[in-house]
Amino acid sequence: MLGEDSTPHPQERSRREQSEDPEFLQLLDPSGQRVARPELDRWLADVDGEGGARVLAGLYEDMVVIRRIDMEATALQRQGELALWPPLLGQEAAQIGSGRALRQDDFVFSSYRENGVAYCRGVNLNEILRVWRGNASSGWDPFEINMATPQIIIGAQTLHSVGYAMGIQFDGADSVALAYFGDGATSEGDVSESMVFAASYQAPVLFFCQNNHWAISEPVTLQTHITLAERAGGFGIPHVRVDGNDVLAVLAATREALDRARQGGGPSFIEAVTYRMGPHTTADDPTRYRDANELEDWAAKDPILRLEKHLESRGLLTQELRERVAAKSDEVAGVVRNGVITMPEPEAMDVFKHVYATPNSWLSRQEDHYRRYLAQFEHHGASAAGHVSGGQH
């Protein structure tokens, strides 16, 4: 007979999304209580142990700070200082919980929304918005923070991460490559092929899928009727579905997967179930396609709120912590804003830079011709190309 039909009717899906699902990993319940999961506690020894207060405060600070960076960027876009911005609002636990589990020598390949992860990697905050202002094709030096710059072609980076992981294997190192991508991305052929390669070579890679329920206007139910974690099972890759708004669950799951990879256990897949509380990008209007109710439901599951409740229950949400975090947020937001508004403008001839690593005769000629073209305007006293109207010709 054919295997059991594991496809729930679309209407049944919502049920499966609930945290009652025993497969759904949650270590902080919605009220902020720490749920015991004996098999996982070893991954949270630092959180649960003596120095726990410091660790939790750190995670809290990170989450608040990246939300602030995000809000600042959104504001900068609204003010016309950025061309576009893809907010991460609502995904702070998924990004900080995973980002903070990494070692410096791990290497991240992400999509465009993982600016919180970049923060964990130590990105220069002056540089993070270059690309969104339109002043560069990408933001930072990948080798300085061991994280590739944002990938816009949906899913393409997953293959890069697997290749990088193969290189780690060849080198006999115990680093791990990470692939961040969204729920929508899972439909792209590249993502499936990346799992084929990872499983075939047992490469040390962690697939980290942020299921934020939407791919622009498309609900995740259009991409799949079962969980995305199960997708990985079909490729023979160990997988887990975690509450992506629970920073501790994300942290523990990520640590476990990284450890597995370091031990030679090959690839893993984490589906972090979270929610994109903002628009897809600042160019998007989500009211055209989603219910206000849905947003409200998820606002109640806000990952920062959850951690605050937890901190409170442990008496850790002190005035001092709040103030420290607020001060840091202000500082960081200032750096970001300042970085944006003082960013040097590119120069015309920069368009020709770095197309090739070695000299290219065809392009050099084109460059030379354009230089001559621009020089004309200087002779005529006009400012620059594109600013001289035909009338003045």
Place this chain on the structure above:
Amino acid sequence: MLGEDSTPHPQERSRREQSEDPEFLQLLDPSGQRVARPELDRWLADVDGEGGARVLAGLYEDMVVIRRIDMEATALQRQGELALWPPLLGQEAAQIGSGRALRQDDFVFSSYRENGVAYCRGVNLNEILRVWRGNASSGWDPFEINMATPQIIIGAQTLHSVGYAMGIQFDGADSVALAYFGDGATSEGDVSESMVFAASYQAPVLFFCQNNHWAISEPVTLQTHITLAERAGGFGIPHVRVDGNDVLAVLAATREALDRARQGGGPSFIEAVTYRMGPHTTADDPTRYRDANELEDWAAKDPILRLEKHLESRGLLTQELRERVAAKSDEVAGVVRNGVITMPEPEAMDVFKHVYATPNSWLSRQEDHYRRYLAQFEHHGASAAGHVSGGQH
């Protein structure tokens, strides 16, 4: 915690391949005995019932006949009458068991090796080898036998079958689209995307994967460490792994899947575990990459032998049946051979035909110029382009 690691160590795989695997569907054991599987018997009512002898004889005839066609084609290639041939030797049960389960209004999209399925669809045997002789880009009229012509781009046809199935849905029909493909094909992004679409729309499509253990020189273990049937589970598609050398198991599983699709139950996936006993194509030399032992093991599991044992055990392998089947095979082989050697040669100007469905000014001009070019040679009495040496210029 991360889900259970379902990846067996490569060495363990062989174990899972064994028919002892309870998940592995077998209705005729290697000795030809009918294994009872109550939940499936309803799909073999005709085989097990009164007219069973006739049905079994029919399946037997088909399998012997397509093997004969296959051998004839291989011989024709060796004799230089065909440019190339991809033998199906060893995969007769998989192709006949599934092909004979279809209804006339179902539609098949296959790879290049499914000539046994084409036989079931009623292909004109004069036409089946046109493409392999190099006299046409494809073999038959897809709408006459409801089967697309062979697809060489690995996996591409799986998407076509899903699109066709979507069309069936739009039309409110209860036909089914079939996608045939190999074990190697499962690694291609297209095949994964086709499962995403099929699951998303619950399209009436059957994915029929012939796992013949090899993709040219690559063993299936390079593509996956778990079963291919499990792959479908990751997309939420019901699946089953059958003994592809057991024609009854294949027949029953295919019937069940087709029925599911007709009832609105959406896509299914069948992995038919079989073996490519010949070379990849006549251009291939499998001794470079595989053990003689492996071939011997599988020769013992020959699907025709298996059915013969079963027929014998039921007293059905009569002299009359043997003679009838032999006669039919001879006849068919004759038709095929005759079709090949009497096949009309294409004409030069045919290269321009059917590029577009509507007139195209650019190409018409090119065609006109080439006609003028060829005409030159007529004037000069030479035979045709390419046959005139520069010396005669």
Place this chain on the structure above:
Amino acid sequence: MATMTFARAINAGLRKAMENDPKVVLMGEDIGTLGGVFRITDGLQKDFGQHRVLDTPLAEAGIIGTAIGLSYRGYRPVCEIQFDGFIYPAFDQIVSQVAKLHYRTQGLVKVPLTIRVPFGGGIGSPEHHSESPEAYFTHTSGLRVISVSNPQDAYTMIQQAIACDDPVLYFEPKRRYHDKGEVDEGLDLSAAPSMESARVLTQGSDVTLVAYGPLVKTALDVAVAAGDEGISVEVIDLRSLSPVDYPVVEASVRKTGRLVIAHEAGQNGGLGAEIAASLTERCFNYLEHAPVRVTGFDIPYPYSKLEMHHLPDLDRILDGVDRAMDRPNSLSSLDGADD
């Protein structure tokens, strides 16, 4: 006649095609509830239902591949590729399947597919959102490629593309979506000029300026500006990029003896190369200057702060006209030099 935006005109053309033929279905990412990121399909799912306007999973090969299957079943799918730069994952299905199926099956299988591609730059987008990939497709036998430059053509030619039994790539200049124009919605398709035909937009005697899609508007501005300087420019909107309507361009070049071709795509192997080569073959003895190409540079599309340097604008094209006219221009100093 109604005044409408370019975007609205495509929408109206799609609606008309869907009304006329129940086999026309639209497929793409975000084209249903949202109406597409550019709102080109706005309201169509609401009016025609989910089976006529399909939001698809996020997979471009999947979109084109399933559309092929639908063609086998007698449908006429219209696929939207959200942005130019996202067509490449579908390249294999387009080049090896869509383009070749009719030939491969001796004409038995038709693929009356329309692939809509918002293309080109100028809207300040991040990378992969401003590509001009048309030359990949004009170099692919079996495809037809068209590009529209005004609301009326947008309206008419989307219907012609859908009605055509060959696969058609329909390139929409996204930076012109908000431009307005008159559209005759009552226009009888059979009365409209063939989708394969080019159109002479301004009569001129000194130089022929060929453009398509987004640069047609710029070309018309060039004609005005050059006219002010006493140069008479004949602007031709190609409309069809494969096949190109060579007789129309040829007649013009025989008259003017000078040719300028403008496009946003890179020069190396761009459409300009083919047009320059073909026109040189066809009118060598009429040419007074080598055909001049004014194109984007051969670089990946630059980040938005620099895109105006990449895109041929009024001044760059005027400079090209000067070159074709043997007037002083940016490369004058190189004349005769072995550059």
Place this chain on the structure above:
Amino acid sequence: MATMTFARAINAGLRKAMENDPKVVLMGEDIGTLGGVFRITDGLQKDFGQHRVLDTPLAEAGIIGTAIGLSYRGYRPVCEIQFDGFIYPAFDQIVSQVAKLHYRTQGLVKVPLTIRVPFGGGIGSPEHHSESPEAYFTHTSGLRVISVSNPQDAYTMIQQAIACDDPVLYFEPKRRYHDKGEVDEGLDLSAAPSMESARVLTQGSDVTLVAYGPLVKTALDVAVAAGDEGISVEVIDLRSLSPVDYPVVEASVRKTGRLVIAHEAGQNGGLGAEIAASLTERCFNYLEHAPVRVTGFDIPYPYSKLEMHHLPDLDRILDGVDRAMDRPNSLSSLDGADD
């Protein structure tokens, strides 16, 4: 000096590159145990191990995409695409990633990838096995594209491609794999001519004939046949398709005043268009006839019984030479007509 086949020469070049740099790894379908369907990698897995010569899962985007990741990690992957027609599933990774990464990262990420593509027709294969897709890649900024025509270049240029910090598409004319030639295996790479340079193979004064890859041999035959009729042909092997070594071609055309370009790929937007356009721009005043293109037709590659009609052969190219020389030719009757 050793005499070896074209195929063997590539094998030897790969071996040399692997010996010289431990970061060189080969990836592809069937390249390990089998040594590739054309045996180009024969013996290399045995000698260098499974981590240097990887049989990959059957997925072309996967091959190129993981090779990019390996580049990030400091490797220099050499990917084999089994046949020309199977490169399209990897098109997105090549065009949007391989070609653009260096630009996108301001030069921080190098992609020293070599993509080996057995290409072209003439071996009686079924569809998708005889394509000439090079123009798609020459039109893609950020890539280098080369094609080799003889064992020595095959040996040298594969090493140059691998040593180059830019991504290189290396097109191998599969129908020449069995041709033999002298190869100097001791050749110092730094002493070899640059991979960007074209090579004049025969000096001639009447007409310049440009070819690359499989048709170089045919072009040499043309030179001999034409010579018999008193026409002096200068044959140029392009070697580099992007960038083209224009100064070399230009110097030749200035001398001869006539240009013929031959390739197997279709004409519409093929490399011949770019070369014709560029040479017309560069030597308009020296040209005595429009550049002539002798190419495959703009059709999907035909089934094998007809491929000799599609492929430019000695006679077709000679006819093109006649056209360029204003001698009687197949199109003479059209001269002056508005065809």
